[in-house]
Amino acid sequence: MTSRPFFSVALAAGLAALLQLTVPARAEAVPDVDASLAGSYLAARLAIVERDNDAAITYLRNLLRLDSRNDEIVERTFYVMLIDGQVDEAMKLTDRLLKTDRTHRIARLALAVKAIKKGHYQSARTNLAVSMSGPVGDLTKTLLAAWTFYGSNNAKGAVDLIDRLEGPDWYAPMKELHAGLILDAAGVKKEAGKRLEQAMKLDPGSLRAIDAYARWASRNDNIPAAIAAYQSFDKQLPDHPLVVQALKELKAGKPLPPLVKSAQEGSAEVLYGLGSLLGRQGGEDLALVYLQFAIWLDPDHPFASLTLADLYEQLKQADKAIEVYESVPASSPLKRNADVHLAINLDATDKFNEARAHLDKIIAQDPKDIEAIMALGRILQSRKMFAECATAYSKAIALVPQPTKANWALFYFRGVCNERSKNWTGAEADLKKALELNPDQPQVLNYLGYSWVDQGTNLDQGLNMIRKAVKLRPDDGPIVDSLGWAYYKLGRYNEAVTELERAVELMPQDPVINDHLGDAYWKAGRKLEASFQWAHARDLKPEPEDLTKILVKLDKGLDVAEQPAPVLKAEENSAPAPAAAPAPAAQ
Incomplete structure (x- = not known):
């Protein structure tokens, strides 16, 4: 699904418009004010580009103080x-925006949310x-209007308002879900059940739809149907904490x-659902605006x-x-999940020891927590501690006596860690197992093939696997790079150029x-x-070792850079290690 922005200029473009703001002429008469305005504009610009909201708000507040009549500044501050x-605080600016x-x-959306909160x-x-x-x-x-009618x-x-709305096919699950939630909250039992069951059928991967239907069924003499609904989701995503808790209570x-029990909660559910969708x-x-409104309600x-x-993680705001x-x-029930992701983000802020201690504590409390073990493997891999990474994934794999398609990633990531720790025999076995569990997984096809x-x-099988990965993910820069580099390794340089040029178009800022x-x-x-x-x-x-090679190539060309290192003398009691093979691009 794609959607148009709600406001006249998309928020990203609107924020970028700050770059074109000029210091108003009325400030020119006071040099120190002019300098302060210019400085705040530049500082706010940088903070917005870097998504440093705290700093951006500080500078924007200063701009408002210096130039209170600038509608553009009011709007940027509001967003x-x-x-x-x-x-x-944002609500205090709505009247000024509406005057313009x-x-x-x-x-208007903000005022509507505020009115819903007040009833x-x-x-x-x-x-x-x-x-x-x-x-x-x-x-x-x-x-939202439907919830206000409720x-x-x-x-x-x-x-009736929901049913009259026409639109694209992706409307249907949300329309049925919220019609069902409203009817359930209103005590219209039979019709509520029909709507919620339809929402679940239209979107069987939605935990919210399944949860809503199962909750209705549990209160309407159909606990077996409620259990079956949760179990169907458990097959897609095993051991979700909310599902585990619900099944425990039902049994x-x-x-x-x-x-949902109130108009305010229902409105928050609308904003959460659409915010989640927009974020994806x-x-x-x-999405951030919608989610903040949902939490506020x-x-x-x-x-x-x-x-x-999760969205902050996606935006690299650890x-x-x-x-x-x-x-x-x-x-x-989601606290444990939050704690695991907390550790991942601690590592992202260079607090590795704190992150590892946090995960060790979680795993000590529950040695069967696969998510926590995988998170530990992930941060060990990011720190290039590949042998320990493989050990961590081995512990997770030991907890899955009969692996299914859902477990392919366990073997894939252990395979990556084994390959990086020079254990190709183990790596190859793991990658083959991952491919056996999920034959069309592009990352595995790419890594093993490359x-x-x-x-x-x-060679033929490997190249065909990479081609298949590219066909499955034609816009994935690292996978396209793998195909180009495979052609290079095979001496097919013109084909390599074609694919690598496309990879650069997809990821122009990637040094590798x-x-x-x-x-x-x-x-x-x-x-x-x-x-x-x-x-x-x-x-x-680039990475330091890559930079060294690039500088040699720039100075003396690739032919010199590719020459083998001189053999050490016998008395040095050592022979040079073979050059490490370039790693597959997708990891």
Whole structure:
């Protein structure tokens, strides 16, 4: 699914517009004010580009103080505050935004959310009516308005509003889910069950749809159906903590309460669901706004905070993710999951020892916690502690006596760690096992296929596996790079150039891929282009050992760089180690 932005200019473009802001003429009469304005503009610009919201807000507040009549600054401050979760502060700017643009879409949405929180449902509907348009916008305002009708004791009007909405196919699961949730909250049992069951059928991978239906079934004399629904999800994603807890209660004969019990909770569910969807589809800034609204309405929502933290991880904002994970209450069944991801983000902030101690503590409490063990393997791999990484994954594999397709990653990552620790026999066995469990997994096809080609064994099979990986992931730069580098290793330099040029187009800032293309250009007789490409790779901050090789190539060419190192004299009691083979690009 793709969607248009809700506001006149996409948020990312809107924030980027800050770059074009000029110091207003009225500031020119006071030199020190002019300098302060210019400095704050530049500082805010940098902070926004780097997603340092705390700093951006500080500078934007200063800009507001120096230039309070600048509507552009007001709007930028409003957006950044929302993204940062400072919803109460952002709300104070809505009136100023509406004075300039009475239909300002996000300001109207903010006021609607505020009205829902206060129980002022007619006011919420008035603001929603002019808040936004477009596929996601239409669905947002319809579902939120429906929950306001429920809040006004008009469940029938709420469901009728949802049913009248027409749109793309992906509307259907959310329409059925929220119609069912409204009917369930209103006590319209039979119709609620039909709607929730349909939502589950339309989106069988949605835990929220399955959870909503199972909860309804448990309270309507059908605990077996509730158990079956959770068990169907467990086959897709085993041992999810909410599913484990729900099954435990159901098997004890306890019915489960409704997923949503109020208009405020229902509205938070709308914003969480769409925020989660937007985050997966590339709309990160708007996703952050939606998720912050959801948490503001329902601070105890079981998924909104974790989804927000996951999005921070995706955006490489580990410090922000850590704050959110730490806020998950100890009573939440998702606390353990939050703690595992907390450790991953601690490692991302160069707190490896703290991260490892955190995971060791979790694993000591539950030695069968595969997620925690895999997380430990992940950070050990990132630190190039490959032998320990393989040991960690071995512990996880030992907990799975009958591996299924869902377990392919365990063998794949142990295979990577074995290969990096020079245990090719173990690596090859692991990669073959991963491929046996999941024959069409592009990462495994790429890694095993490339390893064979690089070693000069199983050449045809290896090359075909890489080609298959590229066919499955045609826009994956590292996998396309693997195909190009495989052609290079086989001496097929023109084909290598073709694929490596495409890989560079997909990932222009990757030093390894640019270096590979330089090598292919040299072998294809395009030496000037090779030098340009190596110079570009040099400037992209490659790993130190790669940088050394690139500098030699720039100075003396590839032919000299490829010459073997001189053999050490016998009395030095050692022979040079063979050059390490380039690792497969996708890891």
